[in-house]
Amino acid sequence: MLNKEYRGLAEINGPLIVVEGIEGVGFDELVEVITPNNQRRKGRVLQISEDKAIVQVFEGTSGLSINQTRVKFLNHPMELSLSRDILGRVFNGVGEPIDGGDEIFSSRKYNINGNPINPYARKYPRNYIQTGISAIDGLMTLIRGQKLPIFSGNGLPHNRLAAQIARQARLGNGDEEFAVVFVAMGIKHDDADFFIRSFEESGVLQNVVIYLNLADDPAVERIIAPRVGLTAAEYLAFELGMHILVIMTDMTNYSEALRELSSRRGEVPSRKGYPGYLYSDLASLYERAGMIKGRPGSITQLPILTMPNDDITHPVPDLTGYITEGQIVLERELDQRGIYPPINILPSLSRLMKDGIGEGYTRADHPNISSQLYASYSYVQDVKALASVIGEDELSELDQTYLEFGRQFEEKFLGQGNDENRDIEQTLDLAWEVISTIPATELDRVSEEEIERYYRK
Amino acid sequence: MAKEGRIIYINGPVVRADQMEGFLMQELVYVGEAKLIGEIIELAGDTATIQVYEETTGMTPGEPVYSTGSPLSVELGPGIIGNIFDGIQRPLAEIKERTGAFIERGVAVTPLDREKEWDIEIKVKAGDRVEPGQVVAELAETSVIRHRVMVPPGLSGEVKLVVPDGRYSVEQEIVHLVDDSGQEKVIKLYQEWPVREPRPYRERLSITKPLLTGQRVFDTFFPLAKGGTAAIPGGFGAGKTMTQHQLAKWSDADIIVYVGCGERGNEMTDVLEEFPELEDPRTGKSMMERTVLIANTSNMPVAAREASIYTGITIAEYYRDMGYSVALMADSTSRWAEALREISGRLEEMPAEEGFPAYLPTRLAEFYERAGYIKTLGQEREGSISLIGAVSPPGGDFSEPVTQNTKRFVRCFWALDKSLASARHFPAVSWLESYSEYLGELADWLQENINEEWLEHRNWAMRILKEEDRLQEIVKLVGEDVLPDNQRLILEVARLIKVGFLQQNAFSEVDRYATPEKQYWMLKIIHFLYEQALPLIRENIPISRIKDNELFSEIIKMKEKIANDELEKFKDLMTRIEEHFNAVRANYQD
Numbered sequence A: 001m002l003n004k005e006y007r008g009l010a011e012i013n014g015p016l017i018v019v020e021g022i023e024g025v026g027f028d029e030l031v032e033v034i035t036p037n038n039q040r041r042k043g044r045v046l047q048i049s050e051d052k053a054i055v056q057v058f059e060g061t062s063g064l065s066i067n068q069t070r071v072k073f074l075n076h077p078m079e080l081s082l083s084r085d086i087l088g089r090v091f092n093g094v095g096e097p098i099d100g101g102d103e104i105f106s107s108r109k110y111n112i113n114g115n116p117i118n119p120y121a122r123k124y125p126r127n128y129i130q131t132g133i134s135a136i137d138g139l140m141t142l143i144r145g146q147k148l149p150i151f152s153g154n155g156l157p158h159n160r161l162a163a164q165i166a167r168q169a170r171l172g173n174g175d176e177e178f179a180v181v182f183v184a185m186g187i188k189h190d191d192a193d194f195f196i197r198s199f200e201e202s203g204v205l206q207n208v209v210i211y212l213n214l215a216d217d218p219a220v221e222r223i224i225a226p227r228v229g230l231t232a233a234e235y236l237a238f239e240l241g242m243h244i245l246v247i248m249t250d251m252t253n254y255s256e257a258l259r260e261l262s263s264r265r266g267e268v269p270s271r272k273g274y275p276g277y278l279y280s281d282l283a284s285l286y287e288r289a290g291m292i293k294g295r296p297g298s299i300t301q302l303p304i305l306t307m308p309n310d311d312i313t314h315p316v317p318d319l320t321g322y323i324t325e326g327q328i329v330l331e332r333e334l335d336q337r338g339i340y341p342p343i344n345i346l347p348s349l350s351r352l353m354k355d356g357i358g359e360g361y362t363r364a365d366h367p368n369i370s371s372q373l374y375a376s377y378s379y380v381q382d383v384k385a386l387a388s389v390i391g392e393d394e395l396s397e398l399d400q401t402y403l404e405f406g407r408q409f410e411e412k413f414l415g416q417g418n419d420e421n422r423d424i425e426q427t428l429d430l431a432w433e434v435i436s437t438i439p440a441t442e443l444d445r446v447s448e449e450e451i452e453r454y455y456r457k
Numbered sequence B: 001m002a003k004e005g006r007i008i009y010i011n012g013p014v015v016r017a018d019q020m021e022g023f024l025m026q027e028l029v030y031v032g033e034a035k036l037i038g039e040i041i042e043l044a045g046d047t048a049t050i051q052v053y054e055e056t057t058g059m060t061p062g063e064p065v066y067s068t069g070s071p072l073s074v075e076l077g078p079g080i081i082g083n084i085f086d087g088i089q090r091p092l093a094e095i096k097e098r099t100g101a102f103i104e105r106g107v108a109v110t111p112l113d114r115e116k117e118w119d120i121e122i123k124v125k126a127g128d129r130v131e132p133g134q135v136v137a138e139l140a141e142t143s144v145i146r147h148r149v150m151v152p153p154g155l156s157g158e159v160k161l162v163v164p165d166g167r168y169s170v171e172q173e174i175v176h177l178v179d180d181s182g183q184e185k186v187i188k189l190y191q192e193w194p195v196r197e198p199r200p201y202r203e204r205l206s207i208t209k210p211l212l213t214g215q216r217v218f219d220t221f222f223p224l225a226k227g228g229t230a231a232i233p234g235g236f237g238a239g240k241t242m243t244q245h246q247l248a249k250w251s252d253a254d255i256i257v258y259v260g261c262g263e264r265g266n267e268m269t270d271v272l273e274e275f276p277e278l279e280d281p282r283t284g285k286s287m288m289e290r291t292v293l294i295a296n297t298s299n300m301p302v303a304a305r306e307a308s309i310y311t312g313i314t315i316a317e318y319y320r321d322m323g324y325s326v327a328l329m330a331d332s333t334s335r336w337a338e339a340l341r342e343i344s345g346r347l348e349e350m351p352a353e354e355g356f357p358a359y360l361p362t363r364l365a366e367f368y369e370r371a372g373y374i375k376t377l378g379q380e381r382e383g384s385i386s387l388i389g390a391v392s393p394p395g396g397d398f399s400e401p402v403t404q405n406t407k408r409f410v411r412c413f414w415a416l417d418k419s420l421a422s423a424r425h426f427p428a429v430s431w432l433e434s435y436s437e438y439l440g441e442l443a444d445w446l447q448e449n450i451n452e453e454w455l456e457h458r459n460w461a462m463r464i465l466k467e468e469d470r471l472q473e474i475v476k477l478v479g480e481d482v483l484p485d486n487q488r489l490i491l492e493v494a495r496l497i498k499v500g501f502l503q504q505n506a507f508s509e510v511d512r513y514a515t516p517e518k519q520y521w522m523l524k525i526i527h528f529l530y531e532q533a534l535p536l537i538r539e540n541i542p543i544s545r546i547k548d549n550e551l552f553s554e555i556i557k558m559k560e561k562i563a564n565d566e567l568e569k570f571k572d573l574m575t576r577i578e579e580h581f582n583a584v585r586a587n588y589q590d
Ligand SMILES: Nc1ncnc2c1ncn2[C@@H]1O[C@H](COP(=O)(O)OP(=O)(O)OP(=O)(O)O)[C@@H](O)[C@H]1O
Pocket: A321, A322, A323, A349, A350, A351, A352, A354, B234, B235, B236, B237, B238, B239, B240, B241, B242, B243, B263, B392, B426, B427, B428, B504, B505, B506, B507
């Protein structure tokens, strides 16, 4: 069918345009918008009635006019060409090359919305990824095929941490291929440069695909960028059989773009002005992580989000936590005390670690010692609260040993260098070393045999 | 002539069509050339609003809408147990056969396998008079479930013809009868039932029996009844899904219906991989032999998520009608409420609280009212449905509309506490915020069948925990050392109750499931220790002497060290406690 061109718009409202007098246009269809000075932009149909379509323009509507704009409906949803050649390339948020290189060609085109993985076809993720970071490997173990976000705040070293994970993560067994898909949504140029430099320095740039939507790029493009990135990840993982780590940052910027679009459409907002479908929308991204029975690859997601006001109950971290398989929570107070990575372990969690650690995976004592660290460190918080009322000196002898444990835990176990790569043995031994500051009779999560073998050894 | 309408408007899962005269409210329709499944949710003049259960990408105004003449229904017959369906009862394994690892649109598959044959035993003969609910045939659906083929509600009459016992597929007409108006009717191995309509029963019976879950905090502290309702509210990561999985594994229900409603794909995979391997302690057979899964995960179409709850409960009612006790877990009802909100928003309805439609409480009430302990139609079997809904409050704040409205309609409230979860106290059920209104109704049964001291120990433990909570307020300000020894004893004993009894390790083979007898003994031991220690405190023997680390640690570990079938070891433990305190007294007097 010939794609008919329509001239003139009925309305322009933020990133939305209304086109009237149309015919044969489908829901969610890709649209080409031609500006008065012949720039081409992409968009998609958000709502359609008999002769009127509401279209979201990805690159924004600035420079469009009511009379001179032309619109073409392309009869298919937004699609992406994909081939192995995307590795090592840089694209914008809608998947066009911005590194001066060639266009990507492929006979098959991929719908960026993807299709849901059939739960019956999933393979339950069980293989752990050693990140070399004690807090993560020991207490919130990352599993291949997991979605584990970093909850951070402005000014906290989430980028450093994500880059360190990308650098140190051993995803495959050497003979398996591994690559990173990096999706930037509304982040600063400096932050993007930081990541690219870090990939470059560690020599993995040839195995990274980059999709960039920066702070000064159109906000509405942010809604497309992660879908483009995840479509590429699915291609690399499930067609080429690679192990893919997807870093998506910053999900808060993404959600804000969605909120803006929703309010332009006059939708009924739920919490803090975010649309009621934010949960489903985020899920349509996060659930694209995983593994599939009978296929070799995997998609592991490491989304990053900054919590407005460090508030974990804000809708973006809250709904994210409800969808992802745990979270790594960074804390300002630890950061201010110079502890890197400043991970607050108590609200942090990896839900998939239960099936990927212990005997046959990491080390037999792993589940118990990690549970013990959590329990004891949680009690340290009570002791600290009491100490702040009655003073450290007034604490019982036992409580003082807990304080000492807390200090050692934060400094020796949590704290590590930017380039320090600890293996799982080192991490678990360190765990026993710091727990040994408290009397063995206090340890109710570990077995007698484990105490015998590791305590104060 | 098949009726046909015409699409005029598309907004995600909400589609409007005109030329719809003659279509019915809540009728199931096929939408567009792709024949996507939809349901009519509003009729005005000749315009209908339809919620579509699949993605509407590419759909164009002008495309047709086809009538089916019947409401959204499920197929009820053999082949349900052990299976996994999506929110509108399409078998996911079958969908995978057709479209591979990713779910594509417009897949037309029948819920029940048409090919598979079942060995059936006919229970009626020509000339018999049959009533609704009466069993006309039986077959082994799985190694533990006898499937009873029943006369559908609303049908009665005289049997004219039956097939002989033998192997038949679900489409087989097994009984012909002439109904009371003289019309000939047939009964197949399956029947259809509209999901939004509760199936009828003879009468509701009062609640007397507990649904034993093997989880100490529930069975002992906040018991749920067979036929009862419970909500599990909790913020993300508090342990709702783990708890629901534990209940699905260890509850003493005959049938488990597990509805994954708008949650994670991997959680369903987890069940699919784990349940077939687990042995049901009651039957010795695999857990999957009594379980059916409904999976409409968060990334699957939102309208089908709304329907999944109804699909689940209708299946539950069908097995209840056979005389089974059924437990349905819905994880999470909040996602279902959000699906309602999303559809309502697209209909531009006037929202009530936080964007939710004003009919949210009604829908919740209707859902939970489908639980109950009943006497069935037909041969008056007793069946029950227990409903356990997870609730996911935004920000973990229980004052939000879904938690608050759910609380109005359930009788067990199992509140999960974020701070317990972050201290890795699991299950993170708050003993101060949770309650069970069934306690009174179940006490008789528990005292008769478990032990007559059951309630006494339970109430004692609750008092200790309440007292401990009060004392902790003081401890926070001045520390523990300044408390008198009788109060410090309460703190120590409360710790035994919390760590030794309430905490239960879902991953431990011994601890994950505790029989009511073991639960009774464990609490009795702790109570006994308290009773033994108290006189010593009165004799001014210091707590430091009384608290023997080794003994206390042994009590904390009894849940791991003493298996369900080793109850006699508890008597040894009692002796040890007695000896310890005698020794303490003797030493102190020296
Ligand atoms: N009974 C338990 N025993 C041991 N660990 C548990 C238990 N319950 C919960 N956990 C731990 O807490 C984690 C989160 O539990 P779960 O997935 O059930 O939370 P949830 O309340 O369902 O969260 P969400 O609302 O995000 O789905 C688990 O992965 C596990 O690590």
